Amino acid sequence: xxxxxxxxxxxxxxxxxFDRPGRRSEWRDGLRCGFPIACGYFFxxxxxxxLGASLGFRWWETVLISMTNLTxxxxxxxxxxxxxxxxxxxxxxxxxxxNLRYSLMGISLAxxxxxxxxxxxxxxxxxxxxxxxxxxxxxRRTPVTTAFFLGxxxxxxxxxxxxxxxxxxxxxxxxxxxxxxMTLAIYGMFIxxxxxxAKNSRKVLAVVGIAAVISCLMYYTPVLKDIxxxxxxxxxxxxxxxxxxxxxPDVDGGACRE
Amino acid sequence: MLVTYFVRxxxxxxxxxxxxxxxxxxxxxxxxxxxLTAMTVPAAFYATxxxxxxxxxxxxxxxxAYRGRGLVVVSLAACAAAFAxxxxxxxxS
Numbered sequence: 001x002x003x004x005x006x007x008x009x010x011x012x013x014x015x016x017x018f019d020r021p022g023r024r025s026e027w028r029d030g031l032r033c034g035f036p037i038a039c040g041y042f043f044x045x046x047x048x049x050x051l052g053a054s055l056g057f058r059w060w061e062t063v064l065i066s067m068t069n070l071t072x073x074x075x076x077x078x079x080x081x082x083x084x085x086x087x088x089x090x091x092x093x094x095x096x097x098x099n100l101r102y103s104l105m106g107i108s109l110a111x112x113x114x115x116x117x118x119x120x121x122x123x124x125x126x127x128x129x130x131x132x133x134x135x136x137x138x139x140r141r142t143p144v145t146t147a148f149f150l151g152x153x154x155x156x157x158x159x160x161x162x163x164x165x166x167x168x169x170x171x172x173x174x175x176x177x178x179x180x181x182m183t184l185a186i187y188g189m190f191i192x193x194x195x196x197x198a199k200n201s202r203k204v205l206a207v208v209g210i211a212a213v214i215s216c217l218m219y220y221t222p223v224l225k226d227i228x229x230x231x232x233x234x235x236x237x238x239x240x241x242x243x244x245x246x247x248x249p250d251v252d253g254g255a256c257r258e
Numbered sequence: 259m260l261v262t263y264f265v266r267x268x269x270x271x272x273x274x275x276x277x278x279x280x281x282x283x284x285x286x287x288x289x290x291x292x293x294l295t296a297m298t299v300p301a302a303f304y305a306t307x308x309x310x311x312x313x314x315x316x317x318x319x320x321x322x323a324y325r326g327r328g329l330v331v332v333s334l335a336a337c338a339a340a341f342a343x344x345x346x347x348x349x350x351s
Contacts, residue, residue, distance in 0.1 A: 187302035188333030195323035211292035236296035245285035
């Protein structure tokens with residue numbers, strides 16, 4: 001994934017004369033790294049498109065959501081909240097919590113960003129901080145330049161948008177039995193992310209278990225049941241994570257996957 | 259959408275120093291997993307027409323995820339399993 005010029009200098013952060021490949025090749029590096037992410041995103045966003053259609057959104061609404069958000073977890077929570085008639089506050093709060101980890105990623109990424117990343121550019125590129133994009137950018141050994149990051153964002157963004165479009169449009173066309181089953185796909189993906197981590201770490205397992213229990217409580221018990229979807233997600237997730245942070249504060253802080 | 263954007267862009271723009279508070283770090287580390295769990299359980303069981311079908315699909319997903327299969331494989335398998343279960347159920351009734 002690295003251009004020949006950067007291989008000359010493997011130590012992170014050090015710059016030498018060999019080490020400043022032109023903008024063009026930085027951009028191309030970015031594109032190359034972004035391609036596998038884009039493929040995954042196409043599939044993920046396709047299932048999101050289907051979910052949106054099944055919840056009653058028009059296809060262009062679903063696509064717009066994808067184009068302006070670029071986050072599967074956030075978007076799923078968002079459409080469910082909207083479909084259930086949740087308040088704007090609830091929506092904003094759940095988005096805030098869900099995307100909070102990107103703040104941390106942004107902070108850590110900002111440590112290793114090249115000097116050509118002026119504040120306005122960071123304001124713009126910050127939009128593209130998703131788990132995968134972050135993981136690639138963070139593993140880059142030379143400081144991350146604007147060209148690289150932009151190249152990195154491009155294909156995944158296209159994949160995400162087109163995938164949503166495909167899913168949203170096909171969602172209307174395919175028979176109900178098929179779309180019903182496909183909504184399971186997004187949950188399958190969430191499982192694919194959570195289970196391996198829970199398997200590796202007892203702490204994560206415990207915390208996830210707590211989240212599951214709280215979430216079920218919110219779903220089934222008479223009083224708590226009336227709390228709407230968005231808040232229920234927030235409460236379960238924050239409470240479990242906070243409890244985990246309090247009880248098991250020592251983690252690697254590795255990059256998470258979406 | 260605005261919230262998503264600001265939550266991502268603002269810290270990236272402002273913060274150049276590292277976060278060291280271990281509680282904050284741990285919290286932010288756990289959040290994605292708890293959020294995904296909170297969204298899945300129990301809602302996913304009701305995602306399809308029948309709880310049994312969904313449960314079976316989710317179970318298959320869980321097993322494959324446990325064995326370390328990738329995102330795409332796990333979710334496709336979940337769908338395939340649920341699809342198969344739907345037919346089995348129809349055939350049984």
